[in-house]
Amino acid sequence: MDAVKAALFLLFLCSSHLASGSHPKAQNVTWNSINFKTILTWEPKPSPDYSYTVEFSAVGQNRQKNPHCFRSSATTCDLSSSMNNVNACYTADVLSEDPLGVISDIIEPPYTTSPRFCPYKDTDIGKPDFKLEVSADKKITTVYVTDPPTALFKDGRQLTIRDIFTDQLQYRVTYRRNKSTGKKVKTEPHNxxxxxxxxxxxxxxxNVQAYIPSRPASKQLGELSRTQCTERDKEPFFEMYSVGVIAAAIFLILLLIGIIIAITVVCCKRYNKKSGKEAVPLRDV
Incomplete structure (x- = not known):
């Protein structure tokens, strides 16, 4: 009797193991987020025998499935639109399940839980666009920064990072003289x-980048923008060339003029001398 119970117990353990571990678990579950476009990624690519389902929730809330990431062969899931509360923190489970259309008797499929992700603190901020304007008197250069758009919408309008971070958003301008390595930095709370x-x-x-001091130190600065340079004014003639070069040029010009005059004088004397001889009348024999 004890042997029968032991056999049944082993059978139960084996069946439970098969039911809960028949598909491999997802690995390397990570968040990738730029300007609140948040994508969950993992490995490996599933075989035809199984698929992945993503369940997610804000911490302390009920879990829910994303309809676009249900029994799918993909290894990414875009959860941007599901994270409307940017101040909340989220976790996600990647479940390994039978493919879509296959009836499964697995009660609790194997799954892997993601790290915690807090959009307000963790999303990376992309590079901003900007334009330059130099005043007519060349004394002031103005930088006009455009707030990067996000993947979030409200009332049909696409939100920018300014809409989300409000007065916490600043912009840091890094500038240098063209072809110089020395840099200066100026940070302002406006555009x-x-x-x-x-x-x-x-x-x-x-170069311009977003700066949000309320975030963790590693996430305070956004991506550096592309470099833009102002044009240099055309240099005056006397700044383009040294005094020595100008003096040498003047000397050569004067020397050339002197040579031309000398040649002209010599030619004129020879011509006049020749003309004078031809004008003398012949003597009577």
Missing amino acids: VIELKDLDKGESYCF
């Missing part, structure tokens, strides 16, 4: 930044 400490007429190069 229009004036720079007045630039040398008049010189070319300067600029």
Whole structure:
């Protein structure tokens, strides 16, 4: 009797193991998020024998499935639109299940839980666009920054990072003289930044990035923008060439003029001398 019970117990353990571990678990479950476009990724690519389902929830809330990530062969799931509360923190489970259309008797499929993700603190901020304007008197260069759009919408309108971070959003301008390695930085809480400490007429190069001091140190700075440079004014003639070069040029010009005059005088004397001989009348024999 004891042997029968032991056999049944082993059979139960084996069946439970098969039911809960018949498909491999997802691995390397990570979040990738830029400007609140948040995608969950994992490995490996499933075989035809199984698929993946994603369940997610804000911490302390009920879990829910994403209809686009249900029994799918994909290894990514876009959860951007499901994370409307950017101040909440989320976790997700990637379940390994039978393929769509297959009736499964697995009560609890194997799954892997993601790290916690908090959109407000964790999403990366992409590079902003900006344009430059130099004043007519060349004394002020103004940087006009455009807020990067996000993957979030409200009342049919696409939100920008300014809509989300409001007065916490600042912009950091890094600038340097063209072809120079020395850099200066200016940070302002608005989108229009004036720079007045630039040398008049010189070319300067600029980069801009978002700066959000309320976030963790590793996430305070956004991606650096592409570099833009102002044009350098055309240099006056006397600044383009040294005094020595100008003096040498003047000397050569004067020397050339002197040579031309000398040749002209010699030619004129020879011509006059020849003309004078031809004008003398012949003597009577």
